[in-house]
């Protein structure tokens with residue numbers, strides 16, 4: 615996407631009248647109950663929002679017209695044909711249960727042959743990776759009560775979007791964890807903006823993702839920006855949608871300058887494309 619088209623694509627969110635912004639925002643995220651997707655579950659029109667759990671994790675609930683709606687992130691590892699069980703607790707204590715049948719979705723595979731020394735981490739790197747993995751998975755479980763004003767997101771940097779979310783990678787025949795975000799092609803130094811209004815909950819320089827920022831948008835909706843050249847935001851800082859938070863880079867284990875962009879709901883990575891306008 616050219617810079618001009620990128621700016622134009624931001625324009626509706628910034629200058630459109632309220633009704634126009636709501637009209638497209640209401641259709642995002644595009645819901646479908648597949649691995650890496652988002653399921654939309656109507657919860658009825660009670661006065662207070664029900665509290666919804668999937669296993670041990672709180673689920674995003676927001677008002678949509680007359681009713682409350684849960685938007686449930688479905689893990690890439692969820693088995694097609696399996697059922698996810700949601701529990702919705704009304705303010706009065708009544709509990710209602712919902713089942714989500716996981717539908718199949720095919721993601722591409724990529725087989726790479728690489729010298730063994732490049733895939734096996736040294737003891738030191740493994741220790742560091744393990745420590746960071748524990749820290750990041752804790753951060754990604756963040757749940758704050760305030761609901762986001764919209765689930766629609768701005769593309770966080772201008773550039774072509776890869777459709778590599780969910781790509782299963784095999785190094786020398788061994789499965790790696792699938793690609794859990796979207797890669798956006800942009801040159802080093804390109805400003806990175808917040809995809810939605812939120813608060814900075816983590817910044818760091820990590821082994822695989824390099825310089826990274828994680829934003830909390832409320833109700834378990836988080837975004838993550840990785841491989842940054844620069845971090846221009848501090849933990850606890852509030853950022854508006856479209857506010858500059860850093861610069862595109864190639865830090866961490868990156869093949870070249872690009873922005874890795876992930877979206878999390880109830881602690882699982884879901885396809886960022888579902889939250890973006892075409």
Ligand SMILES: [Zn+2]
Pocket residue numbers: 793795796797873874875
């Ligand atoms: Zn990536």
